[in-house]
Amino acid sequence: MAGSSPAPKRLESVVEAVGVSKDFGVVRALDRVSLAIRAGEVLALVGENGAGKSTLIRIFEGVFRPDSGAIVALGAQRVFRSPADAHAVGIRVIHQEPDIIPDLSIAENLFLGDLRRTRRIFFDRGDAARRTRQILAEFGLEKELEPWTRAGDLGPAQRQLMEIMRALRGGLRVLALDEPTSSLTEDEAQRLFRVVRRLKADGVAIVYISHRMREVRELADRVAVLRDGRLIVDRPIAEIADNEIVQAMVGRPISDLFDRSERRPGPPVLCVRGLTTKRVKDVSLDVRAGEVVGLAGLIGAGRSELAEAIFGHDRSLAGSVAVGGRAIRLRSPADAIAAGIGFAPEDRKSQALLLLRSVANNISLAVPDLISRFNFVRFGAERSIAASLVDRLRIRTPSLDQAVSKLSGGNQQKVVLGRWLARRPKALILDEPTRGIDVGAKAEIYRLIAQLAAEGVALLVISSELPELIGLADRIVVMAGGRIVGELPRGEAKEERILQLAMAEALGEVGEARIN
Amino acid sequence: MTEAKTGVAAGLAESRAQKSAVRSMIERVGTHNLSLLIALAILIAIFGGLRPDVFFLVRNILNIGQAIAILGVLATAQTIVIVSGGLDISVGAIVGMSTVYIALAVGWTGSPLLSILFGVFVGAIAGVVNGVIITVGRINAVIATLGTMAVFRGVAFIVSNGQSISIFDPAFRFIGNGKIFGLPVTIMVLIAMVAAFFVLMNYTVTGRNIYAIGGNQVVARLAGLNVRAYQIGVYTLSGATAGLAGMLLAARTGSGQPISGSDGLELEAITAAVLGGCALTGGKGTIIGGRLGVLIIGVLDNGLILTSVPTFYQMVAKGVLLIAAVIIAELQGRRYG
Incomplete structure (x- = not known):
C-alpha cells in the first residue's frame, strides 16, 4: 500500500475508499467507488441529490459500513464501527445542521467532556474562558463572541465555525463540510473559506460538498463527481470546465439553463x-x-x-x-x-x-373546493388534479399515495409548487x-x-x-x-x-x- | 430468445403482482393495525384458553361490548383531538358533569330527548371553553384541560350539591340495559359514533384538515386553513362526545353522579388512542386503530376478571400495556418511518 501513490509526499492520502459499495434494500447507493482524500488538498464532492455523496461521507464518518470494499486510513485498512472510531483517526464531518447544545455556553460546548476542574469539583471557569478566547482569536471571532455566550444565540455561520473549532481539538486530519454555505451570507461564506484555506495550509484534508459551482471553482483543488452511486469524474479542478462538471452530474448536456427571451409584462x-x-x-x-x-x-x-x-x-x-x-x-x-x-x-x-401525508393530499391541500362536494372528498377529482400536476411538473414518485417525506428535495419542492398551480394563482x-x-x-x-x-x-x-x-x-x-x-x-x-x-x-x- | 425473455418477464411480473397483493392487503390494514389484531388474538387465545367455558359465551362478548361502550365513545373523540395535535384530559370530568345535568334536566323537563340534548350541549360548551383557552390563551393543551378538568368536576359537585340524583325515566333504563334485535343499545351507540367519526376523518375535507393542522400548524396556516377554528371545533366535538358518553353512563347507572367519570376514564381513553397508533405529536392515528385499542383494553379487563386476577393487579396490567404499546409503536416508527 505504502509508496504506491505517485503523488508528491505533501499530498499523501489520509483516508481512502477502495471499491466501496453500499446497498439500501434494492437501491445501490454506492457502486465500487474508489476515492482518495489527500492531506493539504480541498476535494469538492459534487453530484445531484441521491448521487451518493452523503452515503460516502457517512461511510468515512463511521455511520454506515460498506457492504463491500474497504476503507484505508493512515496507511492501514480499517473498519469504523461508529463515528468514535472515525474521530480517533481524525476524521470529522460538519453537517448542515451542526449539533450544539443550545443552552450551554460556547466554552462549555467547545470543551464538553474536557472541562478542567478546580479542587476536583467545580470546573475551572477561568481556564475554559482563556482557552476559548484563544481559539476564538485564531478564527478572528474574538471581537464578535464571548466565551460565555449561549450557543443557542449564535447564528448559523457562527455555529458552524464552532463545530469546526470543536473538530480541531482532537487532532484533525480530515474535515468534511456538507453544504456549509447553504444558510450563510456572502460575507460569512468568505470567512468560512478563509478558515478552510488555513486548515488546508496546515495539512488538513478537506472534503467540500456543494451544489454551488462558483464555490467549488473558488475553493477546490480537485473535483469528484458522483452520479447514481458511481464515481464519474476525479480530476484536478484546473483541468475541467464548469459545463463538463454539470454534464457529469446530470449525465446529459445542459443547454442554457435560463430562458433569455424577452418578456412583455402586462398590467x-x-x-x-x-x-x-x-x-x-x-x-x-x-x-x-x-x-x-x-x-x-x-x-x-x-x-x-x-x-x-x-x-x-x-x-x-x-x-x-x-x-x-x-x-x-x-x-x-x-x-x-x-x-x-x-x-x-x-x-x-x-x-x-x-411530511407524513401523500403526494395527492399535499397537492390538494389548498383546493378543498375543487376536490369536495358538501365537505365529502371526491377522491376521483383529487387524484385527477394531483395526477395532472405530477405529470406537468414531472414529479418523480412511485404513486400518488407516496408519503412526501420519501421524495427527494427537488420532487418535494415540485409538490409544493403543484399545490399552488392547482389554484391557478x-x-x-x-x-x-x-x-x-x-x-x-x-x-x-x-x-x-x-x-x-x-x-x-x-x-x-x-x-x-x-x-x-x-x-x-x-x-x-x-x-x-x-x-x-x-x-x-x-x-x-x-x-x-x-x-x-x-x-x-x-x-x-x-x-x-x-x-x- | 425474445419469447423466453418475455416468458421470464411475465413470470417475474406475476410473482411481483402476487407479492404486492399480500403487501397491499397489509398496507390497507396498516402494519400498526395488523400488530394490534395479532395482540388482540393473543389475548383472546390466552383468556379463551384459561376460561373456555365462559369467555366465548355470547353473553360475555356482549358484556365486553357494554363495558367498553363509554370508553369507546370517549376514545374515538380523543383520537381526533390527538390527531389534531392536542390532548383533552378533561373528558372524564365532562362525563361526570353531563350525567348530573342530564339527571337534573329529566327532573325539570320530564323529556328524555331534551335531557340528552342538554347533556350533549353542556359537554359542547365545556369543549368550547377548552378550545378557546388553548387557542386564544395560547396555553398548552395538557395544562389547560388539567385546569378545566378540576373546574368541570367542581361544577358537577356544585350543581348537584354533591348528591347522586336518581333517574327513573324508563327511556334511560332502555338505553342503559335494553337491546334491539339482541344487540345492547349502548353498543349500537358506540358503533354509530365510530362510523360517524370514521367517515369524518377519512372521507371529508374537515377530517383531512384536522390531520393537516395536527401534522404541522404552520403548513396548515400557509395552505389557507383557519387553524384556530379547527382546534376549537375539535375540542367542542370532544366535549359534546363526552356529553353523549355521560348520557350512556347516566343510563347505565340510572343516576347522575358528580363523582362518575373520575375513575381514570380520560387516561384510559388516551391509552386506547395511543395503543391505536396515535402519535402524541399529532398528525398521525386512525379511528379504526383507536377502536382496536379499546377492544384490547376491554378484552384485557374482562379476561382479568374472569381469571380472578385481583383488581389492584388489573391496574398494573393496564399501565404495563400502555407503556408496552408506546415502546412497540416507537420501534415500528423507527423501522418504517
Missing part, C-alpha cells in the same frame, strides 16, 4: 404599498402580469419577512396589498389565497409539506425555490418559472444565489434592513451591483446607493 397584478411589519419597513412594490421580479438581499434583510407579510402570515402594522386592482384585507394566509396569491416558503419541510411568491435541490430539478424549476410568466402569472422570486436570480428575473429589487434599497433592470443586474446595494445599509450609504 400590475400584485401591488404592495407602504407595507410595514415588525421586520419590514414601508415597502412598496409592483409585480406585473407575466413578470418575474427577483428579490435580493443578505440574510436578515427582510425578504422572507416581506413575503410572509404579503401573504398575510405576518401581521402587518401599516400599508396595503392589492391583487388585480382590488385591495385585500389581510388577516391570515387564507385571505391572500382567496385573492389569488400562492406562496412557496423558504423551508419546505417545516413550512410547506405535511394570479401571483406566486417563491422563497428560495431551488435551495438544496439538484441541478436537474433546478433546471426544471427555472423552466417552469419562465412558463408561468409566459402564461401571465406575476412572480416574485427570492433567492440567495445571485446568478440564479439574475438569470431568472426581469428586474431585481434589493432589500436591506427591512427596506427596499434599490432596483435594477435586467440589463444592469450584475452581482457586484446587487451586493453593493445590499450592503449599502450596513455602510450607511443608503441614499448614495439609491442614486447610483
Whole structure:
C-alpha cells in the first residue's frame, strides 16, 4: 500500500475508499467507488441529490459500513464501527445542521467532556474562558463572541465555525463540510473559506460538498463527481470546465439553463404599498402580469419577512396589498389565497409539506373546493388534479399515495409548487425555490418559472444565489434592513451591483446607493 | 430468445403482482393495525384458553361490548383531538358533569330527548371553553384541560350539591340495559359514533384538515386553513362526545353522579388512542386503530376478571400495556418511518 501513490509526499492520502459499495434494500447507493482524500488538498464532492455523496461521507464518518470494499486510513485498512472510531483517526464531518447544545455556553460546548476542574469539583471557569478566547482569536471571532455566550444565540455561520473549532481539538486530519454555505451570507461564506484555506495550509484534508459551482471553482483543488452511486469524474479542478462538471452530474448536456427571451409584462397584478411589519419597513412594490421580479438581499434583510407579510402570515402594522386592482384585507394566509396569491416558503419541510401525508393530499391541500362536494372528498377529482400536476411538473414518485417525506428535495419542492398551480394563482411568491435541490430539478424549476410568466402569472422570486436570480428575473429589487434599497433592470443586474446595494445599509450609504 | 425473455418477464411480473397483493392487503390494514389484531388474538387465545367455558359465551362478548361502550365513545373523540395535535384530559370530568345535568334536566323537563340534548350541549360548551383557552390563551393543551378538568368536576359537585340524583325515566333504563334485535343499545351507540367519526376523518375535507393542522400548524396556516377554528371545533366535538358518553353512563347507572367519570376514564381513553397508533405529536392515528385499542383494553379487563386476577393487579396490567404499546409503536416508527 505504502509508496504506491505517485503523488508528491505533501499530498499523501489520509483516508481512502477502495471499491466501496453500499446497498439500501434494492437501491445501490454506492457502486465500487474508489476515492482518495489527500492531506493539504480541498476535494469538492459534487453530484445531484441521491448521487451518493452523503452515503460516502457517512461511510468515512463511521455511520454506515460498506457492504463491500474497504476503507484505508493512515496507511492501514480499517473498519469504523461508529463515528468514535472515525474521530480517533481524525476524521470529522460538519453537517448542515451542526449539533450544539443550545443552552450551554460556547466554552462549555467547545470543551464538553474536557472541562478542567478546580479542587476536583467545580470546573475551572477561568481556564475554559482563556482557552476559548484563544481559539476564538485564531478564527478572528474574538471581537464578535464571548466565551460565555449561549450557543443557542449564535447564528448559523457562527455555529458552524464552532463545530469546526470543536473538530480541531482532537487532532484533525480530515474535515468534511456538507453544504456549509447553504444558510450563510456572502460575507460569512468568505470567512468560512478563509478558515478552510488555513486548515488546508496546515495539512488538513478537506472534503467540500456543494451544489454551488462558483464555490467549488473558488475553493477546490480537485473535483469528484458522483452520479447514481458511481464515481464519474476525479480530476484536478484546473483541468475541467464548469459545463463538463454539470454534464457529469446530470449525465446529459445542459443547454442554457435560463430562458433569455424577452418578456412583455402586462398590467400590475400584485401591488404592495407602504407595507410595514415588525421586520419590514414601508415597502412598496409592483409585480406585473407575466413578470418575474427577483428579490435580493443578505440574510436578515427582510425578504422572507416581506413575503410572509404579503401573504398575510405576518401581521402587518401599516400599508396595503392589492391583487388585480382590488385591495385585500389581510388577516391570515387564507385571505391572500382567496385573492389569488400562492406562496412557496423558504423551508419546505417545516413550512410547506405535511411530511407524513401523500403526494395527492399535499397537492390538494389548498383546493378543498375543487376536490369536495358538501365537505365529502371526491377522491376521483383529487387524484385527477394531483395526477395532472405530477405529470406537468414531472414529479418523480412511485404513486400518488407516496408519503412526501420519501421524495427527494427537488420532487418535494415540485409538490409544493403543484399545490399552488392547482389554484391557478394570479401571483406566486417563491422563497428560495431551488435551495438544496439538484441541478436537474433546478433546471426544471427555472423552466417552469419562465412558463408561468409566459402564461401571465406575476412572480416574485427570492433567492440567495445571485446568478440564479439574475438569470431568472426581469428586474431585481434589493432589500436591506427591512427596506427596499434599490432596483435594477435586467440589463444592469450584475452581482457586484446587487451586493453593493445590499450592503449599502450596513455602510450607511443608503441614499448614495439609491442614486447610483 | 425474445419469447423466453418475455416468458421470464411475465413470470417475474406475476410473482411481483402476487407479492404486492399480500403487501397491499397489509398496507390497507396498516402494519400498526395488523400488530394490534395479532395482540388482540393473543389475548383472546390466552383468556379463551384459561376460561373456555365462559369467555366465548355470547353473553360475555356482549358484556365486553357494554363495558367498553363509554370508553369507546370517549376514545374515538380523543383520537381526533390527538390527531389534531392536542390532548383533552378533561373528558372524564365532562362525563361526570353531563350525567348530573342530564339527571337534573329529566327532573325539570320530564323529556328524555331534551335531557340528552342538554347533556350533549353542556359537554359542547365545556369543549368550547377548552378550545378557546388553548387557542386564544395560547396555553398548552395538557395544562389547560388539567385546569378545566378540576373546574368541570367542581361544577358537577356544585350543581348537584354533591348528591347522586336518581333517574327513573324508563327511556334511560332502555338505553342503559335494553337491546334491539339482541344487540345492547349502548353498543349500537358506540358503533354509530365510530362510523360517524370514521367517515369524518377519512372521507371529508374537515377530517383531512384536522390531520393537516395536527401534522404541522404552520403548513396548515400557509395552505389557507383557519387553524384556530379547527382546534376549537375539535375540542367542542370532544366535549359534546363526552356529553353523549355521560348520557350512556347516566343510563347505565340510572343516576347522575358528580363523582362518575373520575375513575381514570380520560387516561384510559388516551391509552386506547395511543395503543391505536396515535402519535402524541399529532398528525398521525386512525379511528379504526383507536377502536382496536379499546377492544384490547376491554378484552384485557374482562379476561382479568374472569381469571380472578385481583383488581389492584388489573391496574398494573393496564399501565404495563400502555407503556408496552408506546415502546412497540416507537420501534415500528423507527423501522418504517
